[in-house]
Amino acid sequence: MWQFFHKLGSPKWFFGISARFMPWLLAGGVLLLMAGVVWGLAFAPKDYLQGNSYRIIFIHVPTAFMAQSIYIMMASAAVVTLVWRMKLADVFVKAVAPVGLVLTFLALFTGAVWGKPTWGTWWIWDARLTSMLILLFLYGGVIALDRAINDEKSAARAVAVLVLVGVVNIPIIKYSVEWWNTLHQPASFKLTEKPTMPPEMWVPLLLSVLGLYLIFGWLACIRMQTEILSREQRTRWVKEFVMRGRS
């Protein structure tokens, strides 16, 4: 079992294997996301209270869900970096942090656009919104810290510690709406309970979440490949790979 785990850490092995399923990730992701968003925006019934403005949920929920999901993946990779010193884990963290930053921003932005007509305000300092803003700053901090340290190994460790420290924010985001009084409503989707919306609303929502997940997988692969190529540019396999591409 450990042997497989260590093989996983080899950048060259990852470079080869990821290229094989990337087209599937992209195709599946685009298909699911398109289906979910088109169904949600055009065909799903409108809400009895909010009318059409609730439809931003089909963009807001996937981005907010992915923003937190990516951070949890980054934290797992950070443990691997700190304990096993595996290069690939660090490559992952660096490759996906900007993706997480953009998705967190989109979640906050779509939330504000929805909040104005629904609540009556763009922004309120409630626990959910504030903890999500902290997540945005954490992503920014991870990117900045990585850029600030030149040495690859010390950057990897410093970034891993920061990512791990920040992971305590994730349960706070998730449970903020239950632990404290907030303006933001509790989750409509729970693993253990029936969704609080009819299937013709939650099925497209689920499709767009899954679609965004797959597209994220593709983005992570392509960004990791770029990072690997630039890091390993002096090794023979990269030189051979580049030469093959030219001829």
Add this chain to the structure above:
Amino acid sequence: MHPIRKKRLTIVLFLLAGLSIAVALTTYALRQNINLFYDPSQITAGEAPLDVRIRAGGMVEEGSVKRDSESLKVEFLVTDFNASVPVEYVGILPDLFAEGQGIVAMGKLNSEGRFVADQILAKHDENYMPPEVADALEKASLTGEQSMPGSAQPATN
């Protein structure tokens, strides 16, 4: 597992555990500040300060909304189903404001126990449904069927 890695893993786990405890204690100590609003039970129990800008939140009690015919003044009771607090407000209400809906009001509590609001925000709950379903549920409740499947009533929090 290699002993060095085991040691590093233990350090990482201790770091996480220590950090979680620290954050849990901090947020627990600050819970009154993190809570966005006081609920009516807290206000009637005297936990909310007088003449200080605070927020109060809860449901608009059914049948309690009184609109002034001359001005934009509105009076209503906000309730958490244990206690209710009278709120008065002059201004335009958000679209989602209705009896039985959740709201968060910003303003001051005066010495008579009335909450004078200068801003009212609508709180949306986690339930979504198509208008036809909402109509059907309302008709069903009007014809006297008490036990409705699902929850047409918004949640209490």
